[in-house]
Amino acid sequence: MSRIETRFQDLKAEGRAALVTFITAGDPDIATCQSILDRLPAAGADLIELGMPFTDPMADGPSIQLAAQRALAAGASLAATLEMVAAFRKTDNSTPIVLMGYYNPIHTWGAERFAVDAARAGVDGLVIVDLPPEEADELVPHLRAVGLDFIVLTTPTTDDVRLPAVLANASGFVYYVSIAGVTGTASASESAIEEAVSRIRRHTSLPICVGFGIRTPAQAAGVARLAEGAVVGSAIVQAIADTIGTPATVTAPLALVEELAAGVRAARR
Amino acid sequence: MLYWHPFTAQAHGKLMQSLNTYRAGPDERGHFGIFGGRYVAETLMPLILDVERSYAAAKADPAFEAEFRQLLAQYVGRPNPLYHARRLTEAFGGAKIFLKREDLNHTGAHKINNCIGQILLARRMGKKRIIAETGAGQHGVATATVCALFGMDCVIYMGATDIERQQPNVYRMKLLGAEVRPVQSGAATLKDAMNDALRDWVTNVHDTYYLIGTVAGPHPYPAMVRDFQSVIGDEVRAQILAQEGRLPDSLVACIGGGSNAMGLFHPFLDETGVRIIGVEAAGHGLDKAHAASLSGGRPGVLHGNRTYLLQDNDGQIAEAHSISAGLDYPGIGPEHAWLHETGRVEYVSVTDTEAVEAFQRCTRLEGIIPALESSHAIAYAGKIAASLPADHLMVISLSGRGDKDVATIARALGDIHLGGLV
Numbered sequence A: 001m002s003r004i005e006t007r008f009q010d011l012k013a014e015g016r017a018a019l020v021t022f023i024t025a026g027d028p029d030i031a032t033c034q035s036i037l038d039r040l041p042a043a044g045a046d047l048i049e050l051g052m053p054f055t056d057p058m059a060d061g062p063s064i065q066l067a068a069q070r071a072l073a074a075g076a077s078l079a080a081t082l083e084m085v086a087a088f089r090k091t092d093n094s095t096p097i098v099l100m101g102y103y104n105p106i107h108t109w110g111a112e113r114f115a116v117d118a119a120r121a122g123v124d125g126l127v128i129v130d131l132p133p134e135e136a137d138e139l140v141p142h143l144r145a146v147g148l149d150f151i152v153l154t155t156p157t158t159d160d161v162r163l164p165a166v167l168a169n170a171s172g173f174v175y176y177v178s179i180a181g182v183t184g185t186a187s188a189s190e191s192a193i194e195e196a197v198s199r200i201r202r203h204t205s206l207p208i209c210v211g212f213g214i215r216t217p218a219q220a221a222g223v224a225r226l227a228e229g230a231v232v233g234s235a236i237v238q239a240i241a242d243t244i245g246t247p248a249t250v251t252a253p254l255a256l257v258e259e260l261a262a263g264v265r266a267a268r269r
Numbered sequence B: 001m002l003y004w005h006p007f008t009a010q011a012h013g014k015l016m017q018s019l020n021t022y023r024a025g026p027d028e029r030g031h032f033g034i035f036g037g038r039y040v041a042e043t044l045m046p047l048i049l050d051v052e053r054s055y056a057a058a059k060a061d062p063a064f065e066a067e068f069r070q071l072l073a074q075y076v077g078r079p080n081p082l083y084h085a086r087r088l089t090e091a092f093g094g095a096k097i098f099l100k101r102e103d104l105n106h107t108g109a110h111k112i113n114n115c116i117g118q119i120l121l122a123r124r125m126g127k128k129r130i131i132a133e134t135g136a137g138q139h140g141v142a143t144a145t146v147c148a149l150f151g152m153d154c155v156i157y158m159g160a161t162d163i164e165r166q167q168p169n170v171y172r173m174k175l176l177g178a179e180v181r182p183v184q185s186g187a188a189t190l191k192d193a194m195n196d197a198l199r200d201w202v203t204n205v206h207d208t209y210y211l212i213g214t215v216a217g218p219h220p221y222p223a224m225v226r227d228f229q230s231v232i233g234d235e236v237r238a239q240i241l242a243q244e245g246r247l248p249d250s251l252v253a254c255i256g257g258g259s260n261a262m263g264l265f266h267p268f269l270d271e272t273g274v275r276i277i278g279v280e281a282a283g284h285g286l287d288k289a290h291a292a293s294l295s296g297g298r299p300g301v302l303h304g305n306r307t308y309l310l311q312d313n314d315g316q317i318a319e320a321h322s323i324s325a326g327l328d329y330p331g332i333g334p335e336h337a338w339l340h341e342t343g344r345v346e347y348v349s350v351t352d353t354e355a356v357e358a359f360q361r362c363t364r365l366e367g368i369i370p371a372l373e374s375s376h377a378i379a380y381a382g383k384i385a386a387s388l389p390a391d392h393l394m395v396i397s398l399s400g401r402g403d404k405d406v407a408t409i410a411r412a413l414g415d416i417h418l419g420g421l422v
């Protein structure tokens, strides 16, 4: 069984949802980011999304755009991202890591070779923002071949007619983008999320994680009552940005993750 | 005239199977060979499919075509002339030079052709808010113009660097009622403006139409923009037949994303006797900072399509450089990438310095101030014309007028005083 499957099964047994945390690989620099990454599970992250920095993050708001710029300026690259995962795996062999980003760096690496190298590094799945089902054929078979999950994004604009086609490629979990917009901006209402999640459930038995616009422990708890996971990105990335150059660059994001985890854990399902 | 040519099957896939023409693309998934496609966030996919369906319906509707043609004639001022440039011909000392006068269009460039087509589509789709990216500001002005004409809200994304070097156009857009949003990210040029336009679209997907200004972006934009711009080549064909009694021997056009070039080239792609040349911006030189994606880039995925891109070994997109804001983009439309790989079109490049020289030459010899973008095409024509016979008919796309560029030119020529004044 994959790490992702095992993790969701264990959480189900515990009767709670997952806290999924996002940071950008190499932000603010590779060493500091590794320290944060390695401590995320102890702070309460159940799954980790690691952003692959890209010069042109078209679906991201200012916080994550700037994180990618900081990482690239500090020498981050796709190779460095895989090295960070491999280093993480030396001490943690159970927390799933999903890489999230844009297709061009993977295209440059070569989809087939990248799938092999990512699996070897200890990656569990990929979320590629600009690879809709219409174009996913060029990557998904290579992921399947090495046991990596292709985590699909569904959005408020993905209607019932389209959902089956989108979900056809899905494995691991389904990522519901709860707003039409970029990361780190607006938040959806709980009732809108509830309606969307139950709509997606009619089409899949995979766990559903909800992201975009979740910033506070209370919001995370609200989502944790409705779905199998709450994804928090920009708020954590912003905690890094706000403390750059101080020792708190590591402790501030982790403190936020602890609070978010407390929120998620309090919301029993 | 149709003819067979040697495609490599692996590179061109499905489209190629039945192919004895260069004009059949894209396939139903928007691919030109391996290029093109729809690499966009899921939030946008349903809308993009809707744009595709709506455009297909519009294309089949004679009323849509009639309104488009009528606006081109009465509002844009088409057909514009195919002008025999006697003094440039003499100065170049060889081929007979013709200028296709897109600079005489309303708003001063070819960009308006596409904007008329897309605003009619946006209205058909019931959209009330239009967004666009712009580099030189020509597409921004053309978009603001059609929005004024149709009473739609208009937001233009423009890099802060470009706002600086294309001031007159920024003010024109504002006068026309558009909101110009400066983009600070990256090098603050066209690529960054396109990123922010896409971010706006994802956020306002319910009521907003993205009016892309060149033959790039996700399918159906490259094909749709090409179709609207093909009026350029269609007119050239009729005009040169009327004026010279035969087809041209060569076509030369500058390439930013490639819309004026594709508009001129497409109607001639299957004419084997016509040599076709696209001119990219070599900036400071191909070994330095430039904007020549085909000459100096390799295939990748950006802004919704697979095409040639300037990028590093990690797949990070490089900043382009051209003195001409309209060519300052690290990619190129996917159909050009395909025509490059098939060898049907030659792609070459011209430096900033060569373009500025050509700008001055055209201005002094013909009394026509060309856009800096178009000056790249003129410069390349000047390089090869002398080696061609006097009966060689060469058509250059004069894609726009250069009024917007006078401050940049003044600066480039070291005329600090004038550079500050205008």
Ligand SMILES: Cc1ncc(COP(=O)(O)O)c(C=O)c1O
Binding pocket: B109, B110, B111, B135, B136, B137, B138, B139, B213, B214, B215, B254, B255, B256, B257, B258, B259, B260, B261, B325, B326, B327, B371, B373, B374, B399, B400, B401
């Ligand atoms: C006058 C002119 N020519 C050419 C271009 C380049 O665009 P394209 O390659 O799409 O024709 C621009 C873009 O702004 C322009 O303003």
